[in-house]
Structures are given as C-alpha cells and as structure tokens.
Amino acid sequence: MSPIVSxxxxxxxxxxVMEKAAQLLNDLHVPFEMNALSAHRTPEAVEEFAKxxxxxxxxxxxxxxxxxxxxxxxxxxxxxxxxxxxxxKGPCLDGIDALLSTVMMPSGIPVATVAVNGGVNAAxxxxxxxxxxxxxxxxxxxxxxxxxxxxxxxxxAALQAELNG
Ligand code: RP5
Numbered sequence: 001m002s003p004i005v006s007x008x009x010x011x012x013x014x015x016x017v018m019e020k021a022a023q024l025l026n027d028l029h030v031p032f033e034m035n036a037l038s039a040h041r042t043p044e045a046v047e048e049f050a051k052x053x054x055x056x057x058x059x060x061x062x063x064x065x066x067x068x069x070x071x072x073x074x075x076x077x078x079x080x081x082x083x084x085x086x087x088x089k090g091p092c093l094d095g096i097d098a099l100l101s102t103v104m105m106p107s108g109i110p111v112a113t114v115a116v117n118g119g120v121n122a123a124x125x126x127x128x129x130x131x132x133x134x135x136x137x138x139x140x141x142x143x144x145x146x147x148x149x150x151x152x153x154x155x156x157a158a159l160q161a162e163l164n165g
Contacts, residue, residue, distance in 0.1 A: 010040075050075040
C-alpha cells in the first residue's frame with residue numbers, strides 16, 4: 001500500500017526515537033515511509049519533500065530533529081498537511097533546545113509538538129488524525145486504549161494484593 005504517513009528525521013542518529021513511531025504504525029497497519037533529511041544540511045531536499053508530499057498521497061507528516069531543531073517548522077512552512085514535531089534529546093541541554101525550537105512556531109505555521117523523544121505519541125496522534133475519516137482505524141485506537149487501561153488496572157490489583165497480603 002502507498003504510504004499515507006511520512007516519518008522524517010534530521011539525521012539517522014534520530015532513528016532510535018523514530019523506530020518507536022514506526023513500530024506503532026506497523027502495529028496499526030498504517031502504511032508509512034521513512035526518510036532522513038536535514039533542514040540545515042539539505043535544505044533544498046527538505047523543501048522539495050514538503051512541497052511534493054500531498055501530491056504523493058501523504059496525509060500526515062511526523063518530523064523529528066534534535067539540537068536547533070528546525071525540520072518540522074521548515075516542512076510546515078512548505079505544506080498545509082498536518083505536521084507533528086518530535087523534539088529529540090541531543091548531547092546537551094536534555095532536549096530543551098529541540099523542544100523550544102520545535103514548539104515555538106510563529107502564528108500561521110503550526111507544528112503539533114509532542115514530548116521530547118515522543119515517538120509513540122507522534123504515531124498515535126498521526127493515527128488519530130487519520131481516524132477522523134477511518135472508522136476501522138478509530139476502533140483499533142479505542143481497543144489499544146482499552147488494553148492499556150486494563151494493564152494499569154491489572155498492575156494496581158497486583159500492587160494491592162502485595163500490600164494487603
Ligand atoms: C539534528 O542534529 C538531527 O536531527 C540530530 O538530532 C542532530 C545531530 O545530528 P548528527 O550530527 O548526529 O547527524 O539536525
């Protein structure tokens with residue numbers, strides 16, 4: 001199937017975070033593509049990627065970068081597809097650098113920023129956007145939440161059993 005979500009990262013060094021997003025989209029059977037292009041090192045390629053994404057059938061873009069993380073913003077500047085930004089934790093500043101660079105977009109060019117290294121939530125948010133028009137995907141997301149809630153309740157029950165004998 002042709003990809004409808006595009007995962008893009010500033011460097012292959014961001015791959016560990018993006019693999020979590022990829023795994024989740026695989027689990028949900030959402031077709032995706034994955035690329036590594038840099039807003040700073042390959043600006044023309046990023047512009048071309050963003051400008052062509054809609055005509056290639058992409059519906060949501062997940063963009064991850066670390067340090068002076070301008071990738072999500074640079075992509076959002078060149079498309080009106082929804083762009084989800086993931087700030088990646090770099091070698092210093094604990095990801096605050098990437099968080100602020102990704103989230104503090106000027107009015108008019110939105111980037112939906114998830115938590116630092118938030119690959120799972122980025123993938124879930126992309127699926128939720130797609131699920132607005134896809135009842136089958138919405139049902140899968142509901143089932144996933146129910147399963148997650150059941151795990152929490154199971155762990156709480158085990159904790160109570162341990163505490164109360
Ligand atoms: C950013 O700079 C990338 O997204 C990466 O998080 C960071 C470091 O890149 P490398 O020097 O590891 O390629 O653009």
